[in-house]
Structure formats: C-alpha cells, structure tokens
Amino acid sequence: MAYSYQLKRVDFIFKNENNWEKVLATTIKKKPEEIINELISSELKGRGGAGFPTGLKWKLTAEAKAKNKYVICNADEGEPGTFKDREILSRVPYKVLTAMAVCGYVTGAKEGYIYLRGEYKFLEEELNKAIEEFHYYCQETNLDFKVKIFMGSGAYICGEETALMESMEGRRGEPRNKPPFPTQAGYMDGPTVINNVETLVHTFTIFEYGAKKFYDLGVQYSRGTKLFSVSGDTPKPGIYELELGMSLQDFVYEFGDGDTKAVQVGGASGFLVPRKKFNDTAIGYQGKLVGISLPTGGSMMLFNSSRSMFNVLDNYLEFFREESCGQCTPCRVGCQQLLLGIKAVKRGEKPASYLEKLLRLTETMQYTAKCGLGQSVANSFSSIVENFREEMIY
Amino acid sequence: MAKNINITINGYPVDVKKGKTILEAAEEQGVRIPTLCYHKDLCVAGNCRVCVVEVVGQKRLSAACATPCEDGMEILTNSLKVRNSRKHIIELLLSEHNADCTKCYRNGSCELQELASEYKIMTQDFLELAPMKNYTIDMFSPSIMKDDSKCIRCQRCVRTCSELQGVNALTVAYKGDKMKIATFFEKPMNDVVCTNCGQCVNHCPTGALVEKNYIEEVWEAIADPTKHVVVQTAPAVRVGLGEELGMKPGERVTGKMAAALKRLGFNSVLDTDFTADLTIVEEGNELLTRLKKALVDKDPDVKLPMATSCSPGWIKYIEHLYPEYLDNLSTCKSPQQMFGALAKTYYAKARNLDPENIVSVSIMPCTAKKFEANRPEMHDSGYRDVDYVLTTRELAILIKQAGLDFEKLAPAKFDRLMGESTGAGVIFGATGGVMEAALRTAYELVTGRDVPFDNLNIMPVRGLEGVRKATIKIEKPLKEWSFLDGVELKCAVAHGLVNAKKVMDAVKAGEADFHFIEIMACPGGCLGGGGQPIPTNPEIRRKRTEAIYAEDGDLPLRKSHENPEIQKLYKDFLIEPLGEKSHHLLHTKYTKRKHY
Numbered sequence: 001m002a003y004s005y006q007l008k009r010v011d012f013i014f015k016n017e018n019n020w021e022k023v024l025a026t027t028i029k030k031k032p033e034e035i036i037n038e039l040i041s042s043e044l045k046g047r048g049g050a051g052f053p054t055g056l057k058w059k060l061t062a063e064a065k066a067k068n069k070y071v072i073c074n075a076d077e078g079e080p081g082t083f084k085d086r087e088i089l090s091r092v093p094y095k096v097l098t099a100m101a102v103c104g105y106v107t108g109a110k111e112g113y114i115y116l117r118g119e120y121k122f123l124e125e126e127l128n129k130a131i132e133e134f135h136y137y138c139q140e141t142n143l144d145f146k147v148k149i150f151m152g153s154g155a156y157i158c159g160e161e162t163a164l165m166e167s168m169e170g171r172r173g174e175p176r177n178k179p180p181f182p183t184q185a186g187y188m189d190g191p192t193v194i195n196n197v198e199t200l201v202h203t204f205t206i207f208e209y210g211a212k213k214f215y216d217l218g219v220q221y222s223r224g225t226k227l228f229s230v231s232g233d234t235p236k237p238g239i240y241e242l243e244l245g246m247s248l249q250d251f252v253y254e255f256g257d258g259d260t261k262a263v264q265v266g267g268a269s270g271f272l273v274p275r276k277k278f279n280d281t282a283i284g285y286q287g288k289l290v291g292i293s294l295p296t297g298g299s300m301m302l303f304n305s306s307r308s309m310f311n312v313l314d315n316y317l318e319f320f321r322e323e324s325c326g327q328c329t330p331c332r333v334g335c336q337q338l339l340l341g342i343k344a345v346k347r348g349e350k351p352a353s354y355l356e357k358l359l360r361l362t363e364t365m366q367y368t369a370k371c372g373l374g375q376s377v378a379n380s381f382s383s384i385v386e387n388f389r390e391e392m393i394y
Numbered sequence: 395m396a397k398n399i400n401i402t403i404n405g406y407p408v409d410v411k412k413g414k415t416i417l418e419a420a421e422e423q424g425v426r427i428p429t430l431c432y433h434k435d436l437c438v439a440g441n442c443r444v445c446v447v448e449v450v451g452q453k454r455l456s457a458a459c460a461t462p463c464e465d466g467m468e469i470l471t472n473s474l475k476v477r478n479s480r481k482h483i484i485e486l487l488l489s490e491h492n493a494d495c496t497k498c499y500r501n502g503s504c505e506l507q508e509l510a511s512e513y514k515i516m517t518q519d520f521l522e523l524a525p526m527k528n529y530t531i532d533m534f535s536p537s538i539m540k541d542d543s544k545c546i547r548c549q550r551c552v553r554t555c556s557e558l559q560g561v562n563a564l565t566v567a568y569k570g571d572k573m574k575i576a577t578f579f580e581k582p583m584n585d586v587v588c589t590n591c592g593q594c595v596n597h598c599p600t601g602a603l604v605e606k607n608y609i610e611e612v613w614e615a616i617a618d619p620t621k622h623v624v625v626q627t628a629p630a631v632r633v634g635l636g637e638e639l640g641m642k643p644g645e646r647v648t649g650k651m652a653a654a655l656k657r658l659g660f661n662s663v664l665d666t667d668f669t670a671d672l673t674i675v676e677e678g679n680e681l682l683t684r685l686k687k688a689l690v691d692k693d694p695d696v697k698l699p700m701a702t703s704c705s706p707g708w709i710k711y712i713e714h715l716y717p718e719y720l721d722n723l724s725t726c727k728s729p730q731q732m733f734g735a736l737a738k739t740y741y742a743k744a745r746n747l748d749p750e751n752i753v754s755v756s757i758m759p760c761t762a763k764k765f766e767a768n769r770p771e772m773h774d775s776g777y778r779d780v781d782y783v784l785t786t787r788e789l790a791i792l793i794k795q796a797g798l799d800f801e802k803l804a805p806a807k808f809d810r811l812m813g814e815s816t817g818a819g820v821i822f823g824a825t826g827g828v829m830e831a832a833l834r835t836a837y838e839l840v841t842g843r844d845v846p847f848d849n850l851n852i853m854p855v856r857g858l859e860g861v862r863k864a865t866i867k868i869e870k871p872l873k874e875w876s877f878l879d880g881v882e883l884k885c886a887v888a889h890g891l892v893n894a895k896k897v898m899d900a901v902k903a904g905e906a907d908f909h910f911i912e913i914m915a916c917p918g919g920c921l922g923g924g925g926q927p928i929p930t931n932p933e934i935r936r937k938r939t940e941a942i943y944a945e946d947g948d949l950p951l952r953k954s955h956e957n958p959e960i961q962k963l964y965k966d967f968l969i970e971p972l973g974e975k976s977h978h979l980l981h982t983k984y985t986k987r988k989h990y
Contacts, residue, residue, distance in 0.1 A: 155569060172566055177440040177460035326547065326566075326573025327441045333486035333523070336571045340521050357519055364482040367455045367475065368443045375454065 008243040010217065010225045012205045013088065013095075013198070019208070020094040021137060024101060027207045028143070032062060032106040039203060042211035043223040048074060048159075048196035049266060049297035050372060051285045054203065057193055060183035061107040064191035069109035071100050072168075072187060072194040076117045076152050076159040079267035080319060081299035084227040084239050085197040089116075089123050092201065093130040097147060099200035101138065102207060103193050104145040112147040113187070115164050118154035156323035160371050161186075161194045163325065174327045175371035198227055198298070219245030222284025222293070232264075232302035233257050244285075249278040251300065259304040262387070267299035268316040269376040272309070274387040309388040313342060316380045324374065331374030334365040338381050342392055352393045355385055399465040404472065416447055416458040416469055427471050428480070428509055430487075430599050431548035432459040434931040435917065436557055442548050443483050444509065447471045455479055481513050489520040491600070492529070492543035498601040503928065505599035506546060523571075534582035536768040537590035537606060537761040542574055545602035551575060551594035558917055560892035561711065563588035575602075578990065587714045587989060589891065591707035591915045592761030592785075592924020605761045605925060608782040609791055615753040615782070616659040623753045624741065625660040626733045626812075627651060629667050630759040630823030630920035631786045633941035637927040637934070638790030639800040644937030646945055649805020654793050655757075656806055662745075665808045666756065667815030669729040669736065670822040670831070672963065673704065674954035676980055677726045677828075678836040679971040681910055682875070690877045697721040699886070699901065699908035702828050704728045706766035707915025707924075709984065711891050716898050717986040725981040729822065730756050730763055731772050734779030735979040736812065740967045744811055749775060755782045757789045759823070759923030762915065774979050785925025814959035817850075817946035824942045825889035825919035826855035826862065829912040833866060833885070834953045840868060840875040850952055856943070858918060858936065860893035861886065863908075884908045890917040 027035065039055030046052045061069060073096060077085040089096065100112040116124060131147050138145055150168050152158050158167045162176035165187045186192025195203075202224060206214050214224045222244035231237045234255045242251075252260045262274045265283065271294055273281050282293045303312060317339035326332045341358045344350040362378030369375045385392055397412045403423055410419040415438075420427050431442035440460035447458045450468035455476060463469075470476060488510060495501050529543035547566075552575060555564045563586055567576035577586040595603045615623050636645035655663040680700065687696040703709060703724045712719060727735070733756070738749035756763065760783075766772065767780035784792070793800055808814070818834055821827030830852045837845040845852060845866070854864035866883045868875075886908045888897045894913045900906040916923045918935035921942060951957060968975045 157569070174566075177438065177457065179462065320570075322570040322572075324570045324573075326569045326571070327439075327549075329441070329443050329483050329486050329547075332547065332570065332573060333490050336523055337486065337489065337520050340523075344521060354519075360478075361482060361486075364479045367453070368446045368479050368483060370440060370443065370457070 008217075008246075010241050010243060012209075012225060013201050013227060013241050014091055017092045017094045020098045020204075023204065023208050024098045025141070027102050028105045035102065035106050035207075036062065038206060038211045042206045042214045044199070044202050044206065044214065045222075045285055046196060047198035047202065047226060047297070049079070049269075049295060051295050054195065054199055057183060057195070058103060058106050061109075061191045061193045064184055066191050068111070068188065068190040069107050070187045070190050070192040071103045071107065071109045071112040072164070072192060073100055073112065073114045073197055073200055074159065074161065074164060074194055075120065075197050076115050076164060077120070077197070078117060078156040078159045079269065079297050079299055080316070081231050081264070081267045081301045082229045082297055084229050084298050086120060086123065087239050088197050088201055088227075089120070089127060093127055094134065095201045095204040096197055097130065097134045099203045099207075100147060101134075101143060101145045102203065103195070103200075105143075107191070107193055109193070110144055110146065112145060113168065114147060114149045115158070115168065116149050116151055118152045121151065124149055124151065155325070156319075157325040157373060160373050163371070164194070165192070174325045175373070177370070196297075217243050219282075219284060221286065226283075226296075226298060228298050228300050230255050230300045230302070233260065233304040233307070234302045244283065246283055247279060248273055248281040248283060251283065252278055252302070255300070256302055257304055260302050261305045261307065262303045262309065264299070264301040264303070264312070264380065265294045266296040266379075267301075268319050268380055269373065270294070270296060270299065271379050272312075272383040272387065309384050309391045310342065310346060313380060313384045313392075314339070317342070320377045324377070328370040328374055330365040330369045331377060334361060334369075334374075335377055337361060338378070342385075345392060355389065355392060359385060399463060401463050401465070401467040401469060403469050410463050412463075414463050416456065416461050416463055416467075417445060419463050420458065420469070420471055425471055427458045428512070429459060430505055430509070430546065431550060433550050433553075433597055434933070435597065436550060436553040439549055439553065442487070442546070444480060446476060446479055446483075448473045448476050481515070484509050484513055484515055485518065485520055487546050488515060488518060490523045491546060492524040492541070498544065499604045499607065500601035504601060532583050533606070534584040535588065535590060535606065535765070536584070537764040538583055538588070538592060538595055539604050539606050540583055541602055541604075544600045545575055546600055547573060547575065548599060549575070550597045550599065551603055554593045554597040558593055558890050558892060559589065559591060559915070560895045561587060561589055564594060589707040589710045589714075589915055590762040590765040591891070593916060594924075595761060596924045596926065596928055596930050605785050605788070606764060607788050608784060609788055612755055612782050612784060612792070615755070620751055621753045622661045622747050622751055623659075623755060624662045624664055624737050625655055625755045625757060626664050626666045626669075626730065626737075627655070627757045628730065628759055628823065628920060629670060629820045629827075629942065630923060630926065630938070631757050631789065632945070633823065633921055633938040634759060634786050634926045635790060636800075638787055639793060641801065643934040644941045646941050647800075648945065649807070650800060650803045652808050653803040653806035654798055654800060657798055657803075658792055658796055660755070662809045663806075664733070664811075664813045665815050665819075666729045666733055667819030667822070668812045668957070668959060669732040670819035671816055671954035671957040671960050672732055672980070673726050673729050674818055674828075674831045674835050675960060675971050676976060677702070677724050678832050678839060678954075680724055680726060681832065681836060682839065683972065685881075685909065686877065689881070699906075699911045700724055702912045704822065704828055705913065705915045705920070706760070706762040708891065708894060708913045710762065710765070710987070711894065711915065712898070713985055713987040714989050716902070717989070719898065719901070720984040720986065723984055725983065727772075727980055727982045728763075728766060730758060730783070731766065731779055731982070732980050733812065734767070734772065735774045736963075738775035738777050738779065739979060740963065741811055749777055753781050754779065755784065756780050757784050757786065759786050759920045759926045760916075761785060761924045763925070771982055786927060787925060790927070811959065814957055815949075816954055816957050817949040817952035818954040819957070820945045820949065821942055823920045824856070824939050825914050826857065826887045826912065827919060827942070829855045829885055829887050829910070831954055832910070835955050837866065837868070838953065838955070840871045840878055842872050855885065855887050855912075858932070858939065860890060861888045861896055863887075883910065886911040888912070889914040889919050891915050
C-alpha cells in the first residue's frame with residue numbers, strides 16, 4: 001500500500017524565547033492598525049477550539065470606546081486530554097506576556113490577567129517571577145501595562161470566556177448571555193480580548209517572523225500550526241506542534257499503535273472518529289477541503305481495539321454531568337439524561353430505540369444550550385452512538 | 395429617540411424600537427412566547443431556554459428573552475425546530491421535577507404545569523431524575539417552605555432575593571446535576587439571614603417555595619363552637635384579592651371581601667385598617683416626643699431618624715444587618731400585632747368574651763407576618779396575640795373551597811368594634827402610605843391645621859421610585875409645639891430592601907439628616923407583598939397602588955385621629971397615646987440577630 005507521509009512537524013512555539021524583548025520593542029514601534037492587519041492577514045484563528053479570527057477580535061476591542069479595557073489570557077486548560085497550555089506557560093512564559101502587552105498596546109488595555117487553572121497552582125510561583133521581570137522591563141521602557149494572575153478554582157466551565165469573567169468578578173462561574181460579546185462588554189463591562197494561551201503564543205510567532213511565514217503553513221481556512229496533546233493508546237504520547245490541515249489517517253500512521261480503532265478529536269466536548277472515517281477527516285477549522293474538518297483545542301485521544309466505546313462515552317458523560325454549571329436546562333438535565341440513558345439501554349431497561357430519542361435530544365442541546373460547552377457536550381455522544389451503536393446495546 | 399428597525403415575526407413584518415428583545419417585540423405583536431426564568435421584576439437570566447426561537451439563517455436557536463432584535467431579523471416563534479426543542483426542554487424540566495401535581499400546593503397555579511398542559515406532554519420518555527436525589531423539605535421557617543424536589547433552577551428566587559431585597563438568603567450552590575438553590579451552608583430557612591418577606595415565594599414559578607399555610611387550622615377554629623373567631627384584613631388585601639378570584643388587577647373588593655369572610659363563618663369581620671389608624675396616633679406622638687427630646691431637651695439617648703416598624707420583613711432585616719440602629723425603630727407594634735393585643739383585651743372585655751376562647755386570625759399580603767405573629771414577645775394580651783396569619787392567596791383558597799361566587803357577592807361592611815377606619819389607614823398598603831398618614835396626623839397635631847397639600851394628598855411621598863425624599867416645613871405651630879416653628883421635617887421613604895439598604899447606608903455614613911423614614915420590605919409596599927396574588931409585577935403593582943389611593947379618596951374620613959372608634963378606644967381603654975396601657979399592649983422591643 002502506498003504510504004505517503006504528510007505530517008509536518010514545526011518548531012515555533014517552544015523555540016527559545018530569549019529575543020522577547022526585541023520582538024516586543026520592534027512590534028510596538030508599529031502602528032496598532034498595522035499589527036491588526038498583520039494578524040488578520042495571517043488568518044490566525046483562536047486555538048482554544050472555537051476558532052474565532054484573532055485579528056478581528058483585537059480589532060473589535062481596539063475600536064470599542066471605553067475607559068478601561070482588558071486583556072485576558074485564558075489558561076483554564078480543563079478539556080480532558082489537553083495539556084499544552086501548561087507546557088507553554090512553564091517553558092515560554094515571556095512569549096505569552098509579550099503577546100499580552102502587544103495586545104494591550106493595540107487595544108488600549110492597561111491591565112492583563114492570566115486566568116490560571118486551579119490545578120496549575122504549581123505554575124504560579126515561577127510565572128509570577130516572570131511577570132515581575134516583565135514588569136521591570138515595562139517600567140524601564142515606559143510601557144504602561146501590568147499583568148496579574150487570577151487563580152481559578154477548578155471548575156471546567158470557567159474555561160468558557162464569559163463564565164471565566166464572572167468568576168474573576170467574584171461571582172459564580174456561569175456563562176453570560178451573548179450579546180454583548182466580550183469585545184463589547186467583557187470583564188468589568190470593559191471591552192476585553194480573551195485569548196487562549198496558545199493563540200497568544202502564535203501571535204508572538206507572527207510578530208517575530210511576519211504573517212506570511214505563518215500563513216504559508218497549513219491549508220486554506222486553517223492556517224499556521226497547532227499544538228496537539230496526544231494521549232491514549234499511542235507509543236508516543238506528548239505535545240507536538242504540527243501543521244493544520246493534516247488528514248486524520250496521516251496522524252494515526254504517525255501516532256497510532258497499529259490497532260487504532262478510533263480517535264477522539266477535541267477532548268470530551270469533541271468528536272469521535274472511527275477508523276473507517278480517518279481518511280475523510282481533516283484536522284482544522286470548518287472548510288470544504290476534505291470530507292469533514294474537525295476543529296480542536298488540541299486534544300487527540302487514540303483508542304485501540306481493546307477499548308469499549310461504551311466506557312469511553314460513559315466516562316465523558318460522567319464528566320459533563322458533574323462539570324455542567326447547571327444553569328441552563330438543556331445542558332444540566334440533558335447531560336444527566338444522556339448518561340443515565342445509555343446505562344439504561346445497556347442494562348436493557350430501555351429499548352435500543354431509546355438511543356434515537358437521545359440522539360434527538362442531543363440536537364436540542366446543540367440548538368438551545370446557553371454556552372459553547374452546553375452546545376458541544378452532545379458531540380461525543382452523537383459521534384460515538386452513531387458509529388458504535390452495537391457497543392452501546394450489547 | 396431610539397431608531398426603529400424592521401424585522402419579521404413568523405413572516406409578518408414588524409417595526410420595533412432598537413434595543414427591544416425578541417420577547418418584547420413579539421409580545422407587542424400579540425405573539426406570546428412561553429417563558430419560565432423570565433420575570434418583569436428581574437434581570438434577564440436566559441437559563442431555562444423555554445423561550446427559544448429560530449432566527450432564520452442561524453443554526454442555533456436564540457433565547458427570546460435575552461436576544462436583542464437586529465435589523466432584518468426573520469424570527470420564527472413556532473417553527474417545527476422551535477416546537478421540538480421547546481417540547482424537549484419542558485420534558486427535561488419535568489424529568490427533573492417532582493411532578494406529583496395533585497399533591498402540590500401550587501397545583502393549578504404552576505407555570506411548569508401550565509406549559510406541560512399547553513404542549514400536551516402526555517408521556518414521559520425520559521428517566522425520572524427527582525426520585526434519585528435525596529430531597530428533603532425545609533419546613534423550619536414559620537413563613538416559607540422550600541421543597542427542592544420541585545425546583546426547576548430558574549433562579550428567579552435567587553435574583554429576587556439579591557436584586558429586589560439585597561438579602562441573598564438564597565443562592566446557587568454546587569454545579570452540574572447537583573446544582574441547587576441553597577441557603578448559607580444549607581442551614582434551615584429559619585436559621586439564616588432571611589427576612590421571611592416571601593418575595594421568593596411570589597416569584598417562584600412552581601411549588602418549590604410556598605408559604606406555610608394554616609388553612610386547615612383556620613377551618614377547624616371556625617368549626618369549633620367554643621371558639622370566637624375574629625378576623626382582621628390588612629389594607630393591601632382588598633386591592634389584590636380579586637386577582638386570585640378571576641378579577642382584573644386593581645379591582646377594589648373591600649365590600650365583597652367582608653361579605654365573603656362573613657359567609658366563611660368568622661364570628662366577627664374586622665379591619666387591620668383600624669389599628670393602622672391607631673398606629674398613626676401612637677407613632678405620630680412618638681415622633682413628636684422624640685423630636686421634642688432631641689431638639690429641646692437635647693437628650694443624647696434619643697435616636698433620630700425614627701424608622702417605621704410596620705413591616706416585619708424590614709424589622710428582621712434591620713435586626714440582622716443594622717442592629718446598631720434598633721433604637722431608631724419606632725417601638726410601635728405593627729397594626730396586625732396591635733390588633734391582636736387589643737382583640738384579646740379591649741375587644742374581649744367589650745364583647746364580654748373569655749380571651750382564652752378567642753381565635754385571632756389575620757389576612758395579610760405578607761408571609762413575614764406569620765413570623766411576626768410567632769415572635770415570643772407577641773403575647774402581651776396574656777395569650778398569643780395573633781393565632782393564625784393567612785396570606786391573600788390563602789384567603790382566596792378559603793373562598794374557593796367554600797364555593798362562594800366572589801364576583802356575585804353583595805358588598806358588606808366590617809363589623810364593629812374595631813372595624814372602622816379612615817383613608818389614612820388604607821394607604822398603609824402602599825409605599826409612602828404610612829409616611830403620608832403620619833404626616834396628616836402629626837402636622838395637624840402640631841399646627842391645628844391640615845397638611846399644606848391639595849386635598850390631603852401628599853404627592854411627594856407617593857410613587858414607585860425606590861427611594862423618595864420630602865421636606866415639610868412646620869409654620870405657626872400651636873403654643874405647646876412652638877419649638878418646632880420653622881423646623882423642616884425631613885422624611886425619606888424606601889421600599890424593597892435593596893432600597894432600604896441605600897437609606898440605611900446613607901444614615902450610617904452620616905450623609906442623611908432625616909427625621910423620619912418609612913421602610914417597607916416589599917417593592918411597592920404591602921400591595922406588592924410576598925403573600926399577594928401571583929404574578930405580581932411592576933404593572934400590577936401600579937394598578938394596585940392606584941386602587942389604594944382611590945380607596946383613600948373615597949372614604950369620608952381620611953385622618954387617623956378622626957376615626958371615632960379610635961377616639962372611643964382612647965376614651966374607654968387606653969386613656970392617652972403612649973400611656974401606660976399603650977406601652978404594655980401596643981409597643982414592643984427588638985432583638986439583635988447574627989448576620990452571617
């Protein structure tokens with residue numbers, strides 16, 4: 001069988017950051033519009049998973065008129081199977097801080113926050129040292145920008161941007177209604193740029209090498225590189241920076257153990273792709289390149305034939321039943337129904353046709369949940385039940 | 395002026411003001427979109443998702459309550475996608491809800507039940523979740539019962555307690571499937587900072603929060619031939635009761651209510667308005683005495699501003715949160731408790747009854763009154779002064795159970811003794827009413843003349859603004875009050891505890907030099923009380939307010955001290971305001987409470 005190896009490894013993100021002072025100094029010599037245009041032309045999209053164009057986000061916030069604006073680095077990395085932001089913050093923190101400062105310069109924000117996941121408490125001390133040194137540099141160069149760490153407390157939902165802001169404001173972490181979007185009224189009602197840790201580091205890459213270099217990587221609609229957290233049944237788990245747009249088949253050639261049955265792309269809130277669809281699936285943002293294109297926050301979990309898909313799904317749903325904030329009906333009750341529903345089918349207490357009723361419920365959850373989490377909870381359910389129906393029943 | 399934008403609702407073009415939500419735009423067009431977590435008193439939560447609608451071109455549905463209209467939007471409120479989703483959501487809510495409807499206090503008046511009926515949810519395919527959770531019912535409070543198994547997590551109570559009352563007795567605890575509405579550390583309702591105001595009950599769409607009802611106890615008392623059952627009715631009940639019995643908001647049903655109470659079998663149908671008048675005479679004199687002590691005697695122990703004490707929710711609030719100001723409260727009992735104390739003393743003597751055999755029932759727009767009647771100090775007659783407190787809603791239940799066609803009843807009058815009242819007593823039911831009634835009496839006491847307002851209507855203290863301030867200059871007083879000549883009497887009125895907080899914080903910060911403040915725990919005053927018909931919202935409160943003032947305007951006597959029964963009460967029994975008997979029966983003291 002012809003075997004064409006197409007995975008392209010790249011090394012931008014973890015390349016040393018010794019030049020951050022220079023990158024910062026040269027970048028903020030440019031006009032804000034120039035920087036925004038550069039970001040827009042790079043076609044960088046948010047790496048948290050939702051894929052909103054980063055340049056546009058910065059532009060909207062820059063254009064909003066308000067006294068206080070904010071930059072928030074979302075480091076509430078809670079998606080099961082993701083562990084890239086932790087590495088970034090411990091290995092190249094200055095890249096993140098530089099990107100935040102540039103964002104502050106572009107948008108007019110004077111305050112930046114790193115919302116650090118509760119479980120990453122151990123990173124706080126080192127990170128604070130970096131911030132201290134960074135502040136020293138800012139002071140020396142008359143750059144009016146300060147960064148603070150805000151410790152989360154371990155709720156998955158606080159990774160949702162508006163729940164994160166609620167949490168920062170001292171309230172219960174529950175997603176807000178949108179509109180208004182954070183770029184209009186975010187933290188403390190001020191226009192706010194909230195970016196994933198990785199997104200910020202990519203902006204650093206763009207500032208360092210220019211938009212074209214970034215744009216030339218990846219494929220149409222999915223430009224640049226992405227960090228992948230590879231786990232599960234693989235001989236080489238770890239973090240890899242790869243070009244976007246690869247086919248899942250190529251990915252499995254590289255990382256699989258030869259017996260890969262399915263890959264969960266995007267963590268618990270992502271999709272499960274069975275072996276027969278590896279060839280038709282590309283990793284990237286929605287586009288019309290090959291078959292389905294799956295966006296991801298970077299979590300790639302491989303399962304081999306020894307795994308029961310029922311158990312996998314059961315595990316995800318347990319997670320969501322507990323981690324839904326509980327605010328809106330479709331997510332709170334829907335998660336309970338999905339979890340208890342598959343158990344009831346497995347035990348024979350409900351007929352197999354009950355799965356169809358639950359699949360219809362996942363549609364409602366997608367259409368009606370208040371936030372991105374609630375809307376995507378059902379992804380794993382529908383993709384697993386549709387592809388491994390027999391494992392759910394017998 | 396806001397610009398208009400063009401949208402379509404279900405294919406029909408509509409012109410709406412920019413900034414309106416889809417829900418509001420649809421309502422204007424006569425298209426009702428069902429809601430649960432939405433309430434006109436509260437900020438938009440958008441969490442029940444029942445109001446989802448389809449915006450053509452968008453894959454996801456939008457919550458109509460939380461989505462502003464945008465130019466060119468094509469909105470479908472009843473497409474198949476909307477219907478299916480909405481039905482799913484109702485089914486989900488039902489699956490988590492203890493849907494044992496026939497055993498529920500809100501059976502027939504539950505918003506979830508109504509929706510289930512509207513959407514004809516005939517089967518329950520989803521698994522029933524309620525039995526899997528170990529719910530208990532909190533019945534510790536004398537006012538409010540909390541049954542988590544019926545809670546649909548709409549958070550209306552949470553928003554009510556925080557936005558309207560600033561009390562935060564109820565908050566959200568836990569997450570996911572365990573998410574629930576809880577008190578501080580899940581302590582029982584009687585052991586937390588709760589004012590018993592019952593606004594949460596009034597805003598709850600289901601039976602999760604209900605008043606503790608005493609319907610059977612009252613029926614038993616009525617049926618007991620050895621008991622003489624007296625009933626008193628608060629001012630605000632007469633402008634709300636009709637709503638529970640099929641009438642429109644703002645209908646005055648004083649006469650019908652008295653007629654109904656007689657038919658229910660109460661031995662004597664009397665009026666809290668009578669003791670409202672009495673409160674004014676006592677409280678007015680108390681205010682003037684305090685002013686004299688403060689201004690003439692320079693007594694440092696006299697506390698100003700003096701605050702009204704009619705609202706038991708407010709009393710408990712200040713006891714918890716501003717205990718250092720308890721001496722500022724008027725020592726007057728509320729009209730309900732004055733009535734109770736007199737019913738088993740003055741009334742018993744006059745009617746030659748053994749107070750032991752008197753059962754004293756009150757009909758109140760309030761749930762905190764249940765707590766108040768239960769306070770240990772409220773036994774000054776030698777017995778429990780008020781035995782049972784029923785809300786307006788409970789009275790409506792009695793009337794329905796008795797099979798009375800309320801609308802057809804011929805109006806009747808209150809019985810005597812203690813049934814006569816003036817317009818000043820009636821307006822106790824509205825925010826600013828106690829202030830107005832007190833000023834009508836106090837001003838006349840001091841100057842010998844009517845208050846200098848057209849037709850006795852002191853408009854500056856009326857209205858539905860959260861905090862209102864007024865100043866009345868005293869000119870040419872009678873000789874014994876000459877020290878008040880030229881004094882500007884500064885008054886403040888607040889309703890809703892969130893506004894009470896504003897006034898108290900100003901007092902605390904030394905930014906306010908009021909002499910007299912009136913505070914009512916509930917928005918709109920008693921007419922918006924926690925025991926009033928559900929729903930209560932800004933529009934309905936406005937109509938009830940109009941009715942209260944209309945009632946006042948129509949009464950021949952409009953000043954408390956002119957009430958002939960009050961004059962007789964002093965002549966025959968109390969001797970003088972603030973006298974020894976008054977002190978014993980009509981005044982009380984307050985308790986400092988913890989504030990976590």
